[in-house]
Amino acid sequence: MLKRIGKSTIVFNNLPIIKGFSSVVGKKEGDGPLGGCFDFVSPDDTFGQTTFEKAESAMIKDAVNIALNKAGYLPKDINYIFAGDLLNQCIGSNYGLRELGIQFFGLYGACSTMSEAISLSAMAVNGEFAKNCIAVTSSHFCSAERQFRFPLEYGGQRTGTAQWTVTGSGAVVVSNSGKGVKIAHCTVGKINDLGIKDVNNMGAAMAPAAAQTLSEFFIDTNTKPQNYDLIVTGDLAQTGSLLLKKLLSYEGYDLKENYNDCGILIYNQKEQDVHSGGSGCGCSAVVLTGHIIPRMLAGQLENVLFIGTGALMSPTSILQGESIPSIAHLVHFTTN
Amino acid sequence: MLKRIGKSTIVFNNLPIIKGFSSVVGKKEGDGPLGGCFDFVSPDDTFGQTTFEKAESAMIKDAVNIALNKAGYLPKDINYIFAGDLLNQCIGSNYGLRELGIQFFGLYGACSTMSEAISLSAMAVNGEFAKNCIAVTSSHFCSAERQFRFPLEYGGQRTGTAQWTVTGSGAVVVSNSGKGVKIAHCTVGKINDLGIKDVNNMGAAMAPAAAQTLSEFFIDTNTKPQNYDLIVTGDLAQTGSLLLKKLLSYEGYDLKENYNDCGILIYNQKEQDVHSGGSGCGCSAVVLTGHIIPRMLAGQLENVLFIGTGALMSPTSILQGESIPSIAHLVHFTTN
Numbered sequence: 001m002l003k004r005i006g007k008s009t010i011v012f013n014n015l016p017i018i019k020g021f022s023s024v025v026g027k028k029e030g031d032g033p034l035g036g037c038f039d040f041v042s043p044d045d046t047f048g049q050t051t052f053e054k055a056e057s058a059m060i061k062d063a064v065n066i067a068l069n070k071a072g073y074l075p076k077d078i079n080y081i082f083a084g085d086l087l088n089q090c091i092g093s094n095y096g097l098r099e100l101g102i103q104f105f106g107l108y109g110a111c112s113t114m115s116e117a118i119s120l121s122a123m124a125v126n127g128e129f130a131k132n133c134i135a136v137t138s139s140h141f142c143s144a145e146r147q148f149r150f151p152l153e154y155g156g157q158r159t160g161t162a163q164w165t166v167t168g169s170g171a172v173v174v175s176n177s178g179k180g181v182k183i184a185h186c187t188v189g190k191i192n193d194l195g196i197k198d199v200n201n202m203g204a205a206m207a208p209a210a211a212q213t214l215s216e217f218f219i220d221t222n223t224k225p226q227n228y229d230l231i232v233t234g235d236l237a238q239t240g241s242l243l244l245k246k247l248l249s250y251e252g253y254d255l256k257e258n259y260n261d262c263g264i265l266i267y268n269q270k271e272q273d274v275h276s277g278g279s280g281c282g283c284s285a286v287v288l289t290g291h292i293i294p295r296m297l298a299g300q301l302e303n304v305l306f307i308g309t310g311a312l313m314s315p316t317s318i319l320q321g322e323s324i325p326s327i328a329h330l331v332h333f334t335t336n
Numbered sequence: 337m338l339k340r341i342g343k344s345t346i347v348f349n350n351l352p353i354i355k356g357f358s359s360v361v362g363k364k365e366g367d368g369p370l371g372g373c374f375d376f377v378s379p380d381d382t383f384g385q386t387t388f389e390k391a392e393s394a395m396i397k398d399a400v401n402i403a404l405n406k407a408g409y410l411p412k413d414i415n416y417i418f419a420g421d422l423l424n425q426c427i428g429s430n431y432g433l434r435e436l437g438i439q440f441f442g443l444y445g446a447c448s449t450m451s452e453a454i455s456l457s458a459m460a461v462n463g464e465f466a467k468n469c470i471a472v473t474s475s476h477f478c479s480a481e482r483q484f485r486f487p488l489e490y491g492g493q494r495t496g497t498a499q500w501t502v503t504g505s506g507a508v509v510v511s512n513s514g515k516g517v518k519i520a521h522c523t524v525g526k527i528n529d530l531g532i533k534d535v536n537n538m539g540a541a542m543a544p545a546a547a548q549t550l551s552e553f554f555i556d557t558n559t560k561p562q563n564y565d566l567i568v569t570g571d572l573a574q575t576g577s578l579l580l581k582k583l584l585s586y587e588g589y590d591l592k593e594n595y596n597d598c599g600i601l602i603y604n605q606k607e608q609d610v611h612s613g614g615s616g617c618g619c620s621a622v623v624l625t626g627h628i629i630p631r632m633l634a635g636q637l638e639n640v641l642f643i644g645t646g647a648l649m650s651p652t653s654i655l656q657g658e659s660i661p662s663i664a665h666l667v668h669f670t671t672n
Contacts, residue, residue: 003464004415008439010465051656079340080524088424089650090444094527098648098661103344103524105452106648106663108426108444116441120456127463128339129346147652188416188439191430312434312442314425316483320387325434327442 003126006220008187008213015182015334016122019132019175020071023290024063025282026141026167032267037290038168039066045142045167052142053087057096059169059282060085060138064097067134067171067289075100078173079130082117084108085138085281086165087147092138102134111206111235112189113137114170114285115308115329119186121174122331131176138169139280148199148315161201161239163263163279164272170285172293181296185332187217191312193325199313203240203276205324206309210236211247213307213328218253221332225253229301232292233328234284234308235263237277262287284308296335304333339462342556344523344549351518351670352458355468355511356407359626360399361618362477362503368603373626374504375402381478381503388478389423393432395505395618396421396474400433403470403507403625411436414509415466418453420444421474421617422501424483428474438470447542447571448525449473450506450621451644451665455522457510458667467512474505475616484535484651497537497575499599499615500608506621508629517632521668523553527648529661535649539576539599539612541660542645546572547583549643549664554589557668561589565637568628569664570620570644571599573613598623620644632671640669 005011023038030041040062047058060083068075081100084107085092093106109116117135124130142152144165150156174183192209210233218224225231225248236244241261248255262284263277288306295301309328318324341347359374366377376398383394396419404411417436420443421428429442445452453471460466478488480501486492510519528545546569554560561567561584572580577597584591598620599613624642631637645664654660 001464002467004466053652053656084444086425087650088652089422089446089648091648091650091653094648094661095653095658098527098529101526104527104663105456105524106444108420108442110425120441123460123463123465127459127465128337129459129463130340131338188441190437191434191440193434312425312427312430314423314427316389316424317427317431320389322431325430327440 008216009220010186012122012126012183014126015184016125017175017178018172018181018293019178020067020173021289021293022063022066022070023170023286024059024168025286029166029168029266032272034266034291038286052140053091056092056138056140056143060092060096060136063169063171064134064136067173071173075102078102078132078134080105080124081134082107082120083136084113086144109327110310110312111279111281112308112310112327112329113281115306115331118172118331119188119329122183122186125174125176133174134171135174136171137281137285139165139282141165141167144280158275159200160275161203162275163202163237163277164274165280166266166278166283168282168286170289172289181293181333181335183331184334187213187330189213189327189329191325191327193323195323197323199318201239202311203236204243205311206326207236207240207243207247209326209328210244210307210309213330214248215251217330225255228258228303228305231255231259231305233261234287235279236261236309237263239276302335306331306333344552345556346522348458348462348519350462351520352461353511353514354508354517354629355514356403356509357625357629358399358402358406359506359622360395360504361622365502365504365602368608370602370627374622388476389427392428392474392476392479396428396432396472399505399507400470400472403509407509411438414438414468414470416441416460417470418443418456419472420449422480445663446646446648447615447617448644448646448663448665449617451642451667454508454667455524455665458519458522461510461512469510470507471510472507473617473621475501475618477501477503480616494611495536496611497539498611499538499573499613500610501616502602502614502619504618504622506625508625517629517669517671519667520670523549523666525549525663525665527661527663529659531659533659535654537575538647539572540579541647542662543572543576543579543583545662545664546580546643546645549666550584551587551589553666561591564594564639564641567591567595567641569597570623571615572597572645573599575612632669638671642667642669
């Protein structure tokens with residue numbers, strides 16, 4: 001008997017639990033509206049390292065250690081770690097986690113990676129392959145900027161639709177028992193590509209993927225947006241969020257005050273010069289672990305849909321004239 | 337009750353089945369000793385495309401379609417696809433599979449990706465989250481060479497320990513019922529780094545990871561190398577294979593005639609100028625699907641240990657003076 005409902009949604013029986021969670025961010029994120037929520041804010045973006053790539057690895061390592069600590073676990077208590085980041089060959093994760101001695105699954109889902117990692121952690125735990133898993137992702141403005149765009153020193157100008165890569169890493173410990181926020185459903189996304197070629201407008205490329213996954217989830221579960229206290233994408237930012245609302249309205253779903261986006265929540269749009277908003281694997285991860293999960297535990301939110309969205313292009317594919325394939329994975333968290 | 341034995345090994349109850357499988361390769365692989373085994377050999381390495389990256393995407397798409405065909409399935413019959421490749425941001429898979437409309441998990445495990453994808457497919461099926469999954473990976477000599485090493489036109493010389501990236505893509509359909517080769521155990525690897533910095537000697541970097549995963553599997557299952565008809569790594573090539581044998585002999589395990597390596601099997605070492613042997617996500621995938629699974633179905637092999645090995649560095653990490661973290665995931669196939 002498959003643990004699925006409808007066409008695309010997993011329904012968990014013994015709900016996997018978020019037993020520990022952590023958020024580690026850079027200075028700019030610490031200066032933003034959620035600055036007081038994070039476990040650790042670095043005074044600069046080097047995290048004491050000599051390169052930005054090593055800084056990203058240090059950050060992801062810190063995030064895992066803090067999450068382990070909060071869950072009261074040691075690395076030996078964790079069966080699997082599901083990890084990924086934006087760097088070529090995912091070196092943020094590979095180097096940051098190499099000393100842990102935990103069985104490791106490397107993932108690439110661009111900015112959707114946190115929801116992908118949580119889905120797989122929940123499946124591993126619920127499928128009885130693991131007692132405890134960690135899902136962790138990271139991104140770093142400086143390592144991403146020079147890899148995907150221009151050398152930092154160039155000071156390239158950005159368009160209004162461009163997003164700012166968050167410097168941050170978030171981790172969750174997903175367990176088969178204990179107390180905490182629970183995972184009720186997952187809807188894994190399909191790759192979507194409506195032909196957007198503007199790499200400075202990833203919100204537009206990703207919005208259709210988010211709309212598809214959300215509407216499949218609503219159909220599969222026979223629910224509506226108003227059944228949830230918060231529906232949060234990560235990261236469509238301003239441009240993509242507007243498009244998502246429009247796309248879903250065509251299908252009869254109205255996203256209202258209970259909708260937000262991690263890329264909008266993390267920065268002060270007017271004062272922090274981030275154009276459309278935040279992005280990066282670390283953005284949805286730290287907004288989830290620094291802001292959303294604590295609010296759920298405080299009783300402010302009961303049912304939350306968390307939709308990680310990823311733009312699956314590379315600088316090479318864009319230079320070759322390709323459009324931007326995108327994906328969105330949904331996780332339904334509940335305190336019920 | 338966890339489906340695990342020992343410290344690190346998953347033991348499946350209803351064994352997941354390989355219901356379809358395919359192998360698509362380039363000209364050089366077609367000219368090698370396994371040339372006659374593959375489903376499709378391209379007369380050149382372009383696969384009718386204008387860039388090598390697009391060729392890789394075409395190849396991975398072909399591999400999935402052939403595997404679907406052999407299993408008698410349409411894309412709508414597949415719940416999840418687990419895919420990855422070597423290209424930055426895994427564009428081989430993202431672009432190659434974007435039109436399928438199958439729920440998609442992107443992976444990065446370097447040359448270990450096929451064993452990672454098969455492990456996760458088996459977990460998804462056995463955990464009752466899916467009826468059918470596809471695991472697929474690819475690599476392409478020309479796209480890998482220019483990304484990881486030098487422009488092709490440069491004609492860079494190689495050291496004796498260097499490996500030749502296989503142009504190929506292999507796919508398997510993993511199902512919860514039917515007939516075919518079965519998956520009995522998986523041992524997911526931990527990241528290992530003994531300090532090797534020579535990027536032209538990835539066999540040496542990966543051998544310790546393979547040794548660790550294999551010895552953990554032998555301890556967990558209380559078995560020895562002689563209990564298996566074939567133990568095959570992918571891809572340590574000549575250099576790494578010798579080191580693996582030595583490392584395992586220190587732990588009391590002798591790998592003898594029943595041991596081989598996908599990177600050794602795929603080329604004629606003397607005539608094809610591949611130095612230490614083959615490598616790339618596609619290498620172990622096509623040797624598995626073109627050579628090993630058919631031999632199992634023909635009754636020539638009953639129990640096979642397939643150990644995908646991945647070197648998790650990037651050109652950036654190597655330029656920054658880092659060593660090469662590695663990983664190895666084991667899958668135990670059986671016809672019993």
